[in-house]
Amino acid sequence: MGRKLVHRTTAIGNKTDEVVVVKKPQKRKAQDDVMEMDSAEGSKPMFPPMKKEKLMVDVRKIAVPAHRYTPLKENWLKIYTPIVEHLHLQIRFNLKTRNVEIRSCEETQDIGSLQKAADFVKAFIYGFDVEDGLALVRLDDLFIQSFEITDVKPLKGDHLSRAIGRLAGKNGRTKFTIENVTKTRIVLADSKIHILGSFQSIQIAKRAVCNLILGSPPSKVYGTMRALANRLTERC
Numbered sequence: 001m002g003r004k005l006v007h008r009t010t011a012i013g014n015k016t017d018e019v020v021v022v023k024k025p026q027k028r029k030a031q032d033d034v035m036e037m038d039s040a041e042g043s044k045p046m047f048p049p050m051k052k053e054k055l056m057v058d059v060r061k062i063a064v065p066a067h068r069y070t071p072l073k074e075n076w077l078k079i080y081t082p083i084v085e086h087l088h089l090q091i092r093f094n095l096k097t098r099n100v101e102i103r104s105c106e107e108t109q110d111i112g113s114l115q116k117a118a119d120f121v122k123a124f125i126y127g128f129d130v131e132d133g134l135a136l137v138r139l140d141d142l143f144i145q146s147f148e149i150t151d152v153k154p155l156k157g158d159h160l161s162r163a164i165g166r167l168a169g170k171n172g173r174t175k176f177t178i179e180n181v182t183k184t185r186i187v188l189a190d191s192k193i194h195i196l197g198s199f200q201s202i203q204i205a206k207r208a209v210c211n212l213i214l215g216s217p218p219s220k221v222y223g224t225m226r227a228l229a230n231r232l233t234e235r236c
Contacts, residue, residue, distance in 0.1 A: 058104050058111065059103040060103070060114060060115075061097075061102075062102075062118060062121045064125060068124075068125050072100075075124070076093075078130045079130065082120075083102065087108075087116065087117050088108050088109060089105065090105050100125075120134065120137050122144065123136055123144055126187055126194045127194065128196055142197060142198060143196075146194045147192075147193055147206075149164070149193065152210050153213055163212075163213050164188065164191070166212045166218070167188060167212050178205055178208050178209065179205075181222075182197065182204045182205040183197060183201050184196060184197030184202060185197065186205065186209070193209060200232055201232070204229060204232065205225075207224075208221050
């Protein structure tokens with residue numbers, strides 16, 4: 001390796017020409033990039049155990065819209081208590097970014113509790129009651145599904161308002177009936193619809209809501225919904 005100088009004297013004059021011969025350096029594999037492998041065939045790479053501190057560093061942020069600031073402030077103690085005392089997590093409301101920040105700590109026993117806490121806070125931000133949101137913390141087979149009325153049918157103006165009225169019903173009777181039959185919770189937030197429940201219950205409630213949006217009479221929707229709910233109960 002390196003450079004080698006070769007001196008040659010030309011026939012004309014006393015000048016000396018220097019010819020530089022450069023040898024190509026040999027390629028060397030970096031020892032840091034090569035994993036230690038056992039000599040036996042089919043051996044697995046040896047990785048060092050991950051430190052506990054790296055496993056525990058995880059943060060979830062939930063954005064809070066302006067119209068949910070006051071309800072969040074009033075119910076902060078109800079939200080704070082189960083997350084800190086039961087799930088053993090840390091929670092705070094960042095006034096600069098307007099986000100609820102949840103993170104794990106050394107006392108966190110189950111890393112899956114972080115997702116439960118995030119779903120619980122999201123449910124409250126969507127408009128569900130704190131008691132309904134706590135079901136997401138206690139049970140494992142509950143979910144939230146959200147969609148808009150315009151996703152089902154592109155309605156505008158008065159047509160959209162009438163569709164929202166059909167979903168709610170007089171004094172909220174239609175919405176309450178769907179909730180009681182399918183054992184779900186429904187939130188109507190302008191043109192957005194949020195449904196909380198098990199996977200199969202959400203599908204039945206969503207079908208009933210979509211039929212109402214498309215213009216089906218409530219009596220027909222009730223009959224179809226009850227039939228599906230009874231089938232689901234028999235299977236269980």
